[in-house]
Amino acid sequence: MFAVTILGNNSAIPAYGRMPTAQVVTLNDQQFLIDCGEGTQMQLAKYKIRKSKINHIFISHLHGDHYFGLIGLITSMGLLNRENDLHIYAPAGIEQIIQLQLQVANITLPFSLFFHVLHTEGILINENKFSVECFTVQHSIECWGFIFREKKAPRKIDKEKAVQYQIPAAFYNQLKEGLDYVTKEGLIINNKDVTTTNIPARSYAYCADTKYFEELIPKVKDVNVLYHETTYLKDFEEKAILRFHSTTHQAANIAKQCNAHKLLIGHFSSKYENLDQFLTEAKEVFKSTELAIEGVCYNIL
């Protein structure tokens, strides 16, 4: 499974029951939290996502609507006697904020908390089947996006055919990697004749809070699902520039240029009660757009 569940889709001030930013990425039976606005622990409970399953939390930047829920989540994990390590990937500053709050309450957590300061673009987590990378976006303070990428799955050997072509078992690993086999006689056995593709590797990019930033395009090239903020409708481009945020058309333009399969839009300004216009406008530029709606789980396809 590879999916993202939205826990909050609003910008700075919570409004109309919309909560600040938080998302859970489910990937290969692991769950990753991206951003952690105020109330995230309640949202996790509401959508029956177990806090204990989360071992990695990614914080894009230190505006409160993206991290004020972190201390509450951490202390609740402690009260629930968590034992597993918890890793926090965030800009510098978060460790001091968390430790200070633990200290004034005399709290010693029953688990280890590891803070990983974001400083260069690149891989944060590298596992057998997937990786998580960070990249910079352009906001009013230091701000990071995150990409979750499945690794290319090995090709699947059609054993009957491999035997038929007399390919030695010692070569099977190379077959899985996509290499052709060359017989002693110099005959080339085309890899595709003896293997089949597994599901192609998918990817999800979360672009956090950012102004329209074309340098993003190569960073998120060809992702399956692109999450891009749309704090404002297209008419508010000037305000968007001023506040380092994006409009619907700007987000959709990035999605189009980076060749995403799907665009997910969120981080809506509290000035808007109804969100329909966001979808309409984004679709004018990029058809395959969806609103990031609280509680909805979007498959990465």
Added chain:
Amino acid sequence: MFAVTILGNNSAIPAYGRMPTAQVVTLNDQQFLIDCGEGTQMQLAKYKIRKSKINHIFISHLHGDHYFGLIGLITSMGLLNRENDLHIYAPAGIEQIIQLQLQVANITLPFSLFFHVLHTEGILINENKFSVECFTVQHSIECWGFIFREKKAPRKIDKEKAVQYQIPAAFYNQLKEGLDYVTKEGLIINNKDVTTTNIPARSYAYCADTKYFEELIPKVKDVNVLYHETTYLKDFEEKAILRFHSTTHQAANIAKQCNAHKLLIGHFSSKYENLDQFLTEAKEVFKSTELAIEGVCYNIL
């Protein structure tokens, strides 16, 4: 009007949709926030209590379920262009926590924030018609309770009678204070014959998180409404002692001994889904008990 509205009634870990501690006291067209657990700004919005009306916030202690919502509330007030001063009454430590979080986000608030460190029992606010006092309770870390007291209203002069008894207008202020008038001939005009009582002064005491603490009794003597925590049912007295919390019977015993008109119980442990037993048990000792239920506004009578 003198009333308290409950925004959260749960203890440390939010559970069953119950939120952490926060209450709003409405007194003479002013609103005061007591404690500010995570999500308080959303709860204020839910119950249509305007953030802009709150000028004073009282934080009992620095356990997260009593203050993690403060930074979110303050920053939202800033984003909404608040101009009025905001006063925070809290144990030492809160200022550093708030300032650090404003600093990492480069936030300059458009209003002045005043931190008043709680250090001695006594009056925090003294206005014409009411006062707010703080007093210590006994918890695992430094912890404070708060009493809101209306001042004794002046007695109302029955002008017809005052004229009839030939009391000079120059003595009217003394009449309002309850003094008898003595005529030149030495005749005593009983104050009660020429004045009537206004509504008696009412009071509300919030006892925060505390173990059973008999020293509380004189501090909250004769209050109209006593809010006392009941984290546990009566069978968990040992656990309550260990964690510096109280049981139903303990809270009700304090209410009985201090001669409160009414007891309001809250801060329920997340181990309990149903709260009926809390009410039943407290009433075994003190009949005039109510559960502190989210969204309910309790008149102070």
